[in-house]
Amino acid sequence: MNKYTDIVVIRGNWQGGHHGTHPKVLSVSPESDEPFGVSEGWGHGLGGNNFSLKELVEKEFIEIFNTKESEVVCLKIKDAYKKGVNQNILAKQLLGELGKNA
Numbered sequence: 001m002n003k004y005t006d007i008v009v010i011r012g013n014w015q016g017g018h019h020g021t022h023p024k025v026l027s028v029s030p031e032s033d034e035p036f037g038v039s040e041g042w043g044h045g046l047g048g049n050n051f052s053l054k055e056l057v058e059k060e061f062i063e064i065f066n067t068k069e070s071e072v073v074c075l076k077i078k079d080a081y082k083k084g085v086n087q088n089i090l091a092k093q094l095l096g097e098l099g100k101n102a
Contacts, residue, residue, distance in 0.1 A: 002029040004037045004050070007098035008070045026065050026073070028091040028099075035091035036077075038064060053080070053087035073098065 004027035011023045025048070027037035036056045039048025049061075056062050057078055065074045073094070080090045 002032040004029045004032075005095055005099050007094050008065055008073055010065070010067060010069050024064055026070070028095050030088050030092040030095060032088075032091075035087055053077070053085075053090060057081040 006025050006027045008026040009023045010025075022040050025037070025039045027039070029035050029037065029050075032050065034050035034052050034055070036051045036053065037048060038051065038056070038061045051059070051061060062074055062077055065071075067074075076094075077090070
C-alpha cells in the first residue's frame with residue numbers, strides 16, 4: 001500500500017465543510033500508479049479517491065483546488081499535464097516543495 005502525503009489542505013466553510021473539520025485535501029504518493037489523492041475530510045470524511053495525472057485533470061478533480069489558497073499548485077499541475085510531464089516525477093517535485101507545508 002502506498003503512503004500519501006498531504007500537500008494542500010484547505011479548511012473552510014463550504015457545503016459539507018463543517019467549518020474546517022472536513023477540509024479539502026490534495027495528497028501525493030510518488031511511487032503509485034495513481035499518485036494524486038483527493039479527499040474531503042480526515043479519516044471518516046466525505047470521501048475521496050486516488051487519480052493518475054490524466055484523470056485528475058481530465059475529470060476536473062483538480063478544479064477543487066482552483067482557489068486562492070492553492071491556485072499556484074493547481075496551475076502547476078495543469079501546466080505539467082499539458083507539457084506531458086511524468087506524473088510520478090511531478091508528484092515527487094510537489095512533495096519536495098510542499099510536503100512540509102500542508
